[in-house]
Amino acid sequence: MRYAHTVGTVREAEGALMARLPDGALMRRAAAGLATVCARVLPGVYGSRVVLLVGSGDNGGDALYAGAALARRGAGVRALLAGSRVHEGGLAALRAAGGRAQEVSGADAAAADAAGAEIAAADLIIDGLVGIGGTGGLREPHAALADRAGAAGATVVAVDLPSGIDADTGAVDGPAVRADITVTFGTHKPGLFAAPGAERAGVVEFVDIGLAPELPEPRAQSPQADDIAALLPRPGAESDKYRRGVLAVASGSDRYRGAAVLCVGGALRGGVGMVRYVGQEVAAAEVLNRWPEAVVSVLDPTDPAGSLPRRVAAWVVGPGRGLHPAAVVELETVLGADLPVLLDADAITLLAKRPHLVSERAAPTLLTPHAGELARLLPGTERADIEARRLDHAARAADAYGCTVLLKGSTTVIAEPGRPAVVNPTGTPLLATAGTGDVLAGFIGALLAAGLPPRDAATCGAYVHGLAARLAHGGAAISASDLVDAVPAALRAVLG
Ligand SMILES: NC(=O)C1=CN([C@@H]2O[C@H](COP(=O)(O)OP(=O)(O)OC[C@H]3O[C@@H](n4cnc5c(N)ncnc54)[C@H](OP(=O)(O)O)[C@@H]3O)[C@@H](O)[C@H]2O)[C@@H](O)CC1
């Protein structure tokens, strides 16, 4: 598991640790780790051209000390000093090691051109403009340096986090460094997990500086394959189809038959004991045709509540279901039962006008909105705000509805009141195609039916779903049906 802490908690932990250590010890540890990664990235340190982008704070200090270490090994190191001040100890160390420094001021065109020429000729650029002390969008000359670094051909290594991304949220307000590698210290920062910041971070390398014992509960966590393997249910000798879990699926309609077929497919691939599908006549026939193993019943339009399956362990309701009065009755009936329920798509739209159906519910509920649907659940919130600060908004919805929320999109985030957010690391834009959300709902539903709590079921579901998309055609475009077929390969990859 990778853990991420907010700037406030990092500062407190750093303070407690520094009180027990000699001056400068933490920065020496950070800079040593940074220099090791940089040396690994370069084809050879001796004779290479390294440019340091250096801001006012300790982030710049880390870059300067790492630059000094590379200069001692024969690299030609040039520091571009962009801040109103500079870390004096770091600068002295760089100079003592044979590195050179020049000031870059936003107003001085000649200095900016000289800096641009250095950046363009570099083999490696180390971004120490701002770290966790950054506030708001990058100012000049930092913004121009970030742009120039992006346009250069060199490998870019960000110190702690790419300058210009918000450490706590991942929001990007204006120009920001786009790193190939980010070397982060002590703990991950939430902005490295969530888009759009995560897209700027490249590969994130963690350097342990001894902070862990001082850190409280994380703000966010990002599971790795072994975490998922430990959570996924596996059938044992005593298993039978009822003990593995019976999932009821109320998805699709005669208009949206695909949502019925894909959701049931996702559930069956999730290792459910039995799927009981209920829906309109044509959709039900379509499900049976594609998935003869599903137990199918046809909804009675005059008695939607009475025709729902009983003796099930969990429910999935909503994908392609419609917004008509019978769908409302169905939603109220399902949520009235004391069972885990996953609500997706149309069920979320219906819920937005009837929030009490979930907020007053005692049994586990999981909502799986995309950003547009989450905006409906949080009146007065724009979709763009949600996409810019996914962690915050998923947590707000979880608190408002008193349930688990999986926010879909560029980074999938799972929030639950009082728990660290889970950020899925396997997502891929290959998933941005119609119907993949229906597969996800069914797959997670299977895990709910198997008895996993909603947060764990959602964590495993998002992880396997993203991995399946990546594996389906080795990175080539996929359809939602391909995704269903690729789930077993993704499960094999996780379970080993
Ligand atoms: N925590 C730990 O355990 C350890 C932390 N370590 C390191 O320390 C780093 C944090 O250092 P920090 O606190 O000095 O802040 P940092 O990010 O370097 O710069 C802040 C300065 O930047 C400026 N500035 C701000 N916003 C700006 C903007 N938008 N656009 C332009 N400029 C902006 C502003 O200065 P000003 O320009 O106003 O003079 C402000 O004062 C951390 O990320 C890690 O690398 C490790 O060494 C050891 C262990």
Ligand SMILES: Nc1ncnc2c1ncn2[C@@H]1O[C@H](COP(=O)(O)OP(=O)(O)O)[C@@H](O)[C@H]1O
């Ligand atoms: N840019 C993206 N990067 C990663 N995953 C994405 C992206 N866009 C969409 N997804 C994923 O694709 C799926 C789409 O689900 P959804 O929006 O419900 O679509 P549908 O209703 O057509 O199935 C979700 O799992 C979502 O996280």
Ligand SMILES: [K+]
């Ligand atoms: K940085």
